[in-house]
Amino acid sequence: MTERLLDDFFTTPKPVKTKQTESSSSPKKKEPLETRHAAFQSVAPKELPTSYFVSATYDGRKASACIKLYEPESQKIYFWYDTTGHKPYCLTNLPPSELKKISRLTSHPGFDHFEPVEKYDPLFDRQITITKIVAKDPSSIGGPFRGHIRDIIPDEYPKIAGLEQEVKVWEAAIKYYQSYIYDRDLAPGMIYKIENNKLIRVKHEPSEKMIRKIHKIFQDEPKESQQYIERWARLLEYPAPKFRRLALDIEVSSPIPTRVPDPAEAAYQVVCVSLIGSDGKKRVLLLKREGIEEGDEKLPSDVSVEYFDSEKKLLLAIFEAISEYPFVLTFNGDDFDFPYLTKRAQNLGLSIDKNPIEVRRGRRTCLLKNGVHIDLYKFFFNRSIQIYAFGRRYTDMTLGDVGKALLGITKLELAKPLSELTYTKLARYCLRDSEITLKLTTFDDDLVMKLILALTRISSMPMEDVSRQGVSRWIRNFLHHEHRRQNTLIPNAEDILASKGATVTKAVIKGKKYKGAIVVDPVPGVHFNVKVMDFASLYPSIIKVHNLGYQSIRCPHKECVDNKVPETPHWICTKRKALESLLIGSLRDLRVKWYKPRSKDKSLPREVRSWYNVIQSALKVILNASYGVFGAATFDLYCPPVAEATAAIGRHAITETIKKAQGLGIEIIYGDTDSIFLKGVSQDQIDALVKWSEKELGMRLEVDKVYRYAVFSSRKKNYLGVFLDGNVEVKGLTGKKRHIPLFIKKAFEQMEKRLSQVKSPAEFEETKREIKKIVRDRHSRLKRREWGDRPDKLAFHVVLGKPISHYKKTTPQHVKAAKELKKRGYELKAGDLISFVKVMKEPHVKPLQLASNSEIDVGKYVSYLQSTFDQVLDALGLDFNEIIGLTKLERFM
DNA sequence: GCGGACTGCTTACCT
DNA sequence: ACAGGTAAGCAGTCCGCG
Numbered sequence: 029m030t031e032r033l034l035d036d037f038f039t040t041p042k043p044v045k046t047k048q049t050e051s052s053s054s055p056k057k058k059e060p061l062e063t064r065h066a067a068f069q070s071v072a073p074k075e076l077p078t079s080y081f082v083s084a085t086y087d088g089r090k091a092s093a094c095i096k097l098y099e100p101e102s103q104k105i106y107f108w109y110d111t112t113g114h115k116p117y118c119l120t121n122l123p124p125s126e127l128k129k130i131s132r133l134t135s136h137p138g139f140d141h142f143e144p145v146e147k148y149d150p151l152f153d154r155q156i157t158i159t160k161i162v163a164k165d166p167s168s169i170g171g172p173f174r175g176h177i178r179d180i181i182p183d184e185y186p187k188i189a190g191l192e193q194e195v196k197v198w199e200a201a202i203k204y205y206q207s208y209i210y211d212r213d214l215a216p217g218m219i220y221k222i223e224n225n226k227l228i229r230v231k232h233e234p235s236e237k238m239i240r241k242i243h244k245i246f247q248d249e250p251k252e253s254q255q256y257i258e259r260w261a262r263l264l265e266y267p268a269p270k271f272r273r274l275a276l277d278i279e280v281s282s283p284i285p286t287r288v289p290d291p292a293e294a295a296y297q298v299v300c301v302s303l304i305g306s307d308g309k310k311r312v313l314l315l316k317r318e319g320i321e322e323g324d325e326k327l328p329s330d331v332s333v334e335y336f337d338s339e340k341k342l343l344l345a346i347f348e349a350i351s352e353y354p355f356v357l358t359f360n361g362d363d364f365d366f367p368y369l370t371k372r373a374q375n376l377g378l379s380i381d382k383n384p385i386e387v388r389r390g391r392r393t394c395l396l397k398n399g400v401h402i403d404l405y406k407f408f409f410n411r412s413i414q415i416y417a418f419g420r421r422y423t424d425m426t427l428g429d430v431g432k433a434l435l436g437i438t439k440l441e442l443a444k445p446l447s448e449l450t451y452t453k454l455a456r457y458c459l460r461d462s463e464i465t466l467k468l469t470t471f472d473d474d475l476v477m478k479l480i481l482a483l484t485r486i487s488s489m490p491m492e493d494v495s496r497q498g499v500s501r502w503i504r505n506f507l508h509h510e511h512r513r514q515n516t517l518i519p520n521a522e523d524i525l526a527s528k529g530a531t532v533t534k535a536v537i538k539g540k541k542y543k544g545a546i547v548v549d550p551v552p553g554v555h556f557n558v559k560v561m562d563f564a565s566l567y568p569s570i571i572k573v574h575n576l577g578y579q580s581i582r583c584p585h586k587e588c589v590d591n592k593v594p595e596t597p598h599w600i601c602t603k604r605k606a607l608e609s610l611l612i613g614s615l616r617d618l619r620v621k622w623y624k625p626r627s628k629d630k631s632l633p634r635e636v637r638s639w640y641n642v643i644q645s646a647l648k649v650i651l652n653a654s655y656g657v658f659g660a661a662t663f664d665l666y667c668p669p670v671a672e673a674t675a676a677i678g679r680h681a682i683t684e685t686i687k688k689a690q691g692l693g694i695e696i697i698y699g700d701t702d703s704i705f706l707k708g709v710s711q712d713q714i715d716a717l718v719k720w721s722e723k724e725l726g727m728r729l730e731v732d733k734v735y736r737y738a739v740f741s742s743r744k745k746n747y748l749g750v751f752l753d754g755n756v757e758v759k760g761l762t763g764k765k766r767h768i769p770l771f772i773k774k775a776f777e778q779m780e781k782r783l784s785q786v787k788s789p790a791e792f793e794e795t796k797r798e799i800k801k802i803v804r805d806r807h808s809r810l811k812r813r814e815w816g817d818r819p820d821k822l823a824f825h826v827v828l829g830k831p832i833s834h835y836k837k838t839t840p841q842h843v844k845a846a847k848e849l850k851k852r853g854y855e856l857k858a859g860d861l862i863s864f865v866k867v868m869k870e871p872h873v874k875p876l877q878l879a880s881n882s883e884i885d886v887g888k889y890v891s892y893l894q895s896t897f898d899q900v901l902d903a904l905g906l907d908f909n910e911i912i913g914l915t916k917l918e919r920f921m
Numbered sequence: 922g923c924g925g926a927c928t929g930c931t932t933a934c935c936t
Numbered sequence: 937a938c939a940g941g942t943a944a945g946c947a948g949t950c951c952g953c954g
Contacts (some may be wrong), residue, residue: 076953656938701936745935745942838947
């Protein structure tokens with residue numbers, strides 16, 4: 029592949045061929061596209077050039093599926109309505125002859141017709157003939173209440189026929205537009221065009237070239253796996269467009285500054301709105317109010333400030349602005365900005381037809397009929413995204429914290445209640461929030477937009493849904509898609525559970541369903557020259573190599589029962605591959621052997637690497653959850669034995685590896701789940717172990733990290749490692765946990781700094797002396813009560829895990845502090861961070877806001893300092909009490 | 922009536 | 937609405953103690 033080709037590939041995606049080339053290649057005159065940005069007329073013309081499939085919905089008025097296409101040249105969204113006559117349906121085991129007897133069914137206004145269909149039944153490994161019940165609209169199949177077609181069948185049939193046959197209904201809870209996507213094998217996030225009113229997938233030659241290259245890399249894989257790898261690669265190779273978007277934030281005046289106005293009432297004025305576009309447009313719309321001064325500060329010159337003498341006009345201007353952008357970004361717009369705006373518009377008597385945007389309110393969402401609304405709060409709140417895509421860099425799910433952590437931009441402080449601010453102060457405050465919101469999607473080359481797009485492609489979901497829902501939905505949907513593609517019946521959760529049963533192993537932790545991973549007891553002390561080896565995505569590898577899936581575990585074949593999972597009575601199918609194994613396995617292969625290495629390959633152009641990096645982190649997020657979902661009862665393909673078998677094989681893999689390593693004369697000083705820590709190991713020993721693992725376990729074992737030295741106490745999941753370059757990695761030690769007082773954390777950081785300089789065992793003595801000094805110093809500062817004018821640095825910061833009233837069994841300290849704050853009018857909810865200090869008087873805690881220096885219980889802080897440092901001092905052979913000058917006798921007094 | 926041993930709850934972390 | 941395993945601190949309970 030030449031540089032030039034790569035350039036082609038990434039700068040201007042130029043699709044060249046279409047899948048179905050029914051039309052002649054003679055140049056066709058294209059109708060000029062509407063260039064004015066307005067959402068009113070966005071029904072796609074009969075011919076539409078290459079556009080991105082960004083979303084899908086069901087249109088009730090047209091009674092058909094509707095696809096939202098983003099055309100990157102005009103930067104507009106167009107609608108395409110289904111032309112194939114596809115209809116909603118569910119499946120049942122009753123034949124049409126029996127179904128006809130159910131009059132409530134045949135007389136249901138939404139009922140259309142019956143159709144016998146052949147499907148593969150994955151639980152019993154056989155072909156079956158069942159009945160498709162086709163409806164006129166999705167809500168006739170099922171909905172939030174009973175009385176729909178899917179309920180009528182099991183409710184009515186037994187009355188008619190007795191109970192001799194079990195009545196089953198399948199696939200009745202799948203969203204209609206998802207069903208449409210699966211049945212037509214559409215690819216959300218990919219490029220399509222409209223020709224003669226038909227939706228046609230567009231092929232892209234540079235991607236095809238890459239796919240040929242990928243073929244070569246994976247040529248030794250089984251044919252079946254290669255097909256999956258190719259299909260994924262086809263989705264993931266094609267680059268992302270520029271998304272034209274608008275960030276929006278509103279401010280509402282409220283008589284009580286500590287209380288967030290309720291959008292269900294929308295009782296107060298919308299006083300300010302900031303709108304920042306990806307095109308560089310920055311606007312602030314302000315409501316003129318009595319007694320508010322302009323203020324003397326200046327706003328940046330590129331900001332257009334507009335005053336409105338009526339709130340109605342202000343709202344109309346907002347709606348107008350929103351309608352000009354295909355993508356709209358908010359931070360919590362689902363639960364605040366949009367519900368507030370729409371309710372407020374209603375309160376002010378703005379009629380719907382005057383409102384140029386149509387907001388569709390769901391139970392917990394607000395979607396735009398003509399555009400795509402992405403609520404970044406939901407996206408960043410997603411735990412998998414937080415941990416695996418952003419490496420836990422932010423902890424608080426607030427705009428302020430996420431912005432600070434990822435962008436280094438902080439929210440502006442409010443000196444006065446919002447309603448009393450000058451216009452410019454208010455404008456600046458509001459503007460900053462929109463700025464952070466937009467930048468959260470532009471930093472690192474539009475990383476977040478690309479990530480959402482990549483996940484859209486993997487999961488076959490609309491962008492709105494993928495950015496709001498969790499990883500288990502993403503995984504479920506690509507599995508569902510594959511079921512439909514293979515004409516395999518999607519089983520009901522209760523049938524999977526009934527035929528595969530529950531778990532058999534005993535968890536270490538009370539209340540857990542099955543036994544999980546192994547943690548090896550660490551060898552305490554300081555160890556020089558430590559190499560850490562691990563299995564490249566252990567659990568996905570196991571799922572792949574051992575053919576795990578709900579249909580293959582405890583399969584119905586007698587011949588397979590000898591293919592046992594270690595430590596369990598479970599067996600795995602030897603005759604047929606499970607869908608999960610193929611899909612998850614191929615994603616793993618692509619990440620490990622293609623996207624991860626290429627994201628680091630400096631010989632590739634920056635944009636290419638950046639895109640590959642997006643893909644590899646999207647895959648990481650999905651792969652990391654791909655085992656856990658099978659053990660989660662809320663997952664639609666929940667199958668506890670699959671999760672249990674995966675963990676059991678993992679335990680087997682690591683214990684066998686440790687045995688082998690010891691056989692090779694290697695000293696193992698620690699291990700956790702998929703990793704082993706080897707001391708003073710030779711390259712030959714490593715090579716031997718890698719080779720053994722490949723041959724005996726079928727899994728790639730690799731050196732992940734090399735430490736100059738590592739420090740272990742006797743505690744598991746607690747260590748400190750110093751890399752060859754002097755960087756320090758701290759795992760699990762109290763000294764780096766986020767809730768501990770800064771006063772203690774600072775001392776710990778000083779110690780880290782010292783440890784990073786140690787190059788050899790001989791240098792340790794000097795460092796030990798300095799560490800002693802750090803501890804002594806902190807201790808005496810505590811004793812002398814030197815920590816500043818206020819006890820800020822002594823505050824613990826603990827998250828309120830649930831609403832205060834839900835703590836019934838015990839009252840932890842942070843809840844005591846929270847209750848105290850609540851008494852004083854603070855509004856506290858689950859997820860809020862409580863800061864408190866330890867004081868002498870009952871109940872020994874006080875919220876930081878109410879505490880003063882004189883009441884601090886120094887003794888408590890000394891013990892906390894001790895327990896924090898003990899985790900390292902143990903290993904260095906030092907004793908806290910000795911350091912602070914207590915004699916052995918004094919310690920007993 | 923009090924204190925130590927114990928269990929359970931809660932949070933933060935590791936893989 | 938991915939999983940289980942570990943550490944730590946505190947709350948609450950039980951039991952023995954003339």
